[in-house]
Amino acid sequence: MLSNTVQYLIHAFWHVLEHAFQRLGRSHIFLFHIILGIPSVLVRPLLLTKQIYMVGVLSLIIIIVSGMFVGGVLALQLYYELLKFGAENSLGVLNAISLVRELGPVVSGLLFSGRACSALAAEIGLMKATEQLSGMEMMAIDPIKRVIAPRFMAGIISMPILAITFSTLGIIGGHLIGVDLLGIDEGAFWSQMQDKVSFSSDVMNGVIKSIAFGFVATWIALYQGYDAVPTSEGVSRATTKTVVYASLAILALDFVLTALMYGEI
Amino acid sequence: MQKSKLMEVWVGIFAFIGIAGLVFLAYEVSSLSHSTSENTYSVSAKFTNIGGLKPRAPITISGVKIGEVVSISYDQDIYEAVVIMALEKQYDKLPEDTSASIFTAGLLGEQYIGLDPGGAEDYLEEGSEIDITQSAIVLEKVIGEFLFSQTADEGEE
Known part of the structure; x- marks a missing residue:
């Protein structure tokens, strides 16, 4: 009796594990196919332009607005804490470093996965559900080259631009709150920032992070859409999974990248 | 279209x-x-104790920043720390007997090197060494000495 239950549990566990590995394997084969399809995107730049418009340009508004607000709130919070130590002039440095290193790439990555990746998954899932993808295959057009690869490239190109925009607007927002509203000395704000923020190790690492986030989030979105069950419920689940998995992947990857870049763990 | x-x-x-x-x-x-790698000349100085001095710390003269610390290493033959500094080329009229001291900006602030020009006729140039140096003031040491002198006074009474 007991041995039967144990056997059943082991079997169920193996079943779950097998499925997990199958999905992992499929997603990697899918990634390999996308990478093989990238050269054909370079031949047709117009496809890429359209996808950059859909993925990047249309995400600009939310990135700009939230960048301003995040930078402003950060400055406001830091100001009252720093005032206790009489170090309110370091507000610019702290604001800039936290934005450039962490908040810029991560928050814009999360917004990107909510705003753009969900749309990608839904679009591709619906293409699959309405058999547009198999229709393309019938016409001897590779849907991975025609549909998936341009979106993948667009995600990787757009994400660093969005992260840079976020950081820039965040610093401007911090300047608005810190200097214009709370009255920190403008010279101290900029000069301390320029002294302490290094281009190669702070700004560039943030850019590298955002490229990695764009890669992972777009990959997850495209895979979930491509692999969706072709029903309305399947598409909705693919969209949900995309946002959840992409956000978790970004946060986990951020930890790993930060440990690699700044810490000696 | x-x-x-x-x-x-x-x-x-x-x-x-x-x-x-x-x-x-x-x-x-x-x-x-203002990355100063191109238009600088490097000068070294030996300190018995550098305190919390870090690479990229500013080097000032009369409070004006004229360069930054490039590297800090420890010479185990003379038991002293060797600090390499990069000074901007436009400030090339520093007398050879200029002295270097490590100061702290504010109570909790970072440490920096302050230069005091001497009176020699030759100027510092690429590769020269500042001989007169004053180490960083380590707060614990100062407090320790103060306490020691206090208890010594009490013992005399």
Whole structure:
């Protein structure tokens, strides 16, 4: 009796594990196919332009607005804490470093996965559900080259631009709150920032992070859409999974990248 | 056709925003604009104790920043720390007997090197060494000495 239950549990566990590995394997084969399809995107730049418009340009508004607000709130919070130590002039440095290193790439990555990746998954899932993808295959057009690869490239190109925009607007927002509203000395704000923020190790690492986030989030979105069950419920689940998995992947990857870049763990 | 042209314009604006943001981060936020690797000459100095001095710490003269610390190493033959500094080329009239001291900016602030010009006729140049140095004041040491002198006074009474 007991041995039967144990056997059943082991079997169920193996079943779950097998499925997990199958999905992992499929997603990697899918990634390999996308990478093989990238050269054909370079031949047709117009496809890429359209996808950059859909993925990047249309995400600009939310990135700009939230960048301003995040930078402003950060400055406001830091100001009252720093005032206790009489170090309110370091507000610019702290604001800039936290934005450039962490908040810029991560928050814009999360917004990107909510705003753009969900749309990608839904679009591709619906293409699959309405058999547009198999229709393309019938016409001897590779849907991975025609549909998936341009979106993948667009995600990787757009994400660093969005992260840079976020950081820039965040610093401007911090300047608005810190200097214009709370009255920190403008010279101290900029000069301390320029002294302490290094281009190669702070700004560039943030850019590298955002490229990695764009890669992972777009990959997850495209895979979930491509692999969706072709029903309305399947598409909705693919969209949900995309946002959840992409956000978790970004946060986990951020930890790993930060440990690699700044810490000696 | 009109629509796709508009789209291209927007993508162009998007790319421009990205480049402008990167330039802003490079020249306004970080110190790429005054990266002093080209127009500097390096000078070394030996200190018995550098306290909390770090590479990239500023080097000032009369309070004006004229360079930064490039590297800090420990020479185990003479038991002293060797600090290599990069000074901007435009400040090339520092007398050879200039002295260097490590100061702290504010109570909790970072440490920096302050230079005091001497009276020699020759000037510091690439590779020369500052002989007169004053180590960092380590707060614990000062407090320890103060306590020691206090208890010594009490013992005399």
